[in-house]
Amino acid sequence: MGYAHPDVLISTDEVADRLGNHENLHIIEVDEDTTAYDEGHLSGALSLHWQKDVQNPGSRDVVDQQTFEKLMGERGIDESSEVILYGGNNNWFAAYGFWFLRYYGHENVRLMDGGRKKWELEQRPLTTDKPAATPASYTAKPPNRAIRAFRDEVIEQVNKTPMVDVRSPEEFNGALAAPAHLPQEQAQRNGHIPGAVNIPWSRAANEDGTFRSADELRELYVGKGGIEADGPAIAYCRIGERSSFTWVVLHELLGIDRAKNYDGSWTEYGSLVGVPIERTPTA
Amino acid sequence: MRLHGRISRAGLPVEGAYVQLIGPSGDFTAEVRTDESGRFLFYPVAGSWEVRVSLPGGSHTERSVTLVDGQSIDVQLSVDEDEHGQPAPAPPESQTG
Known part of the structure; x- marks a missing residue:
């Protein structure tokens, strides 16, 4: 028996094949080491800062629905966008990002299996170029407390x-x-x-x-x-x-x-x- | 208490090696990426640990170390690959009080 939802994972090979076609595909890096993105990331990838973006420092809660919508919109993501997350530490923080997107109801989100470590050890290219996102409008679902x-x-x-x-x-x-x-x-x-x-x-x-x-x-x-x-x-x-x-x-x-x-x-x-x-x- | 060290290949520091610290139970405890000087740092407790290293391109090496209360340990791991990609034996670690 295979995974219940195999589509939530995408291999480094498949991501590499798709890097040249970013149409409504959004690659986001989420790292414990928040300087890693600046030192090099996948071509076309944007970043999500697990403390500054995902968490409200005042309440130690995840940000509210309105802030989530702003975060997604600024990155050019709408409700139907395909989002691929990856990061260091075996995707710990990318998985946190995955859970965060699901918390606000984003369905089309995937993890790059193996994360940044696998990508690096396979000696695949990284860039310091930061893409400019075309802002989008995002309407989130209420938090999924389940x-x-x-x-x-x-x-x-x-x-x-x-x-x-x-x-x-x-x-x-x-x-x-x-x-x-x-x-x-x-x-x-x-x-x-x-x-x-x-x-x-x-x-x-x-x-x-x-x-x-x-x-x-x-x-x-x-x-x-x-x-x-x-x-x-x-x-x-x-x-x-x-x-x-x-x-x-x-x-x-x-x-x-x-x-x-x-x-x-x-x-x-x-x-x-x-x-x-x-x-x-x-x- | 610190377990620190440096990873090198053919005498040169390796940036971007992934260093895992494996605990006495055989479970992963932590992982860090070496800096531009090939260095890494952990904060474990006294006991027997294994340092397991994956280098860019697919090489691997590992070392068992024993950490004693109140001491830090410096682990130098050097990979000299032959034509088959096999790592040569690494020198022993040194301990400091």
């Missing part, structure tokens, strides 16, 4: 809804506060949500950054992970990007329609007063 878990729901669903902690085992067991490429000083406690199962996001990826096969993913999450194909599930990580990657796997590739991304993730849950956490001994 794909997003909020704090109170997570607290209420502890030990009821399957929760997937997609961070590394070292973050899950409390030895590390953040991925090991980041400094470890953090405000929140270390540990995980009680009852959560640790399935690091990376187990869903091949060495080259592409997604594993549908059968492998199904065995990982539904077989060993205990998630029911027609049941609820909540994925979380530290700040919501790695869990977006896993949300894409659950919701789009495996067709688990009730899967949600908890974008508040551990930086929110681990900082709450009066909620339980768990730690497991370091191996």
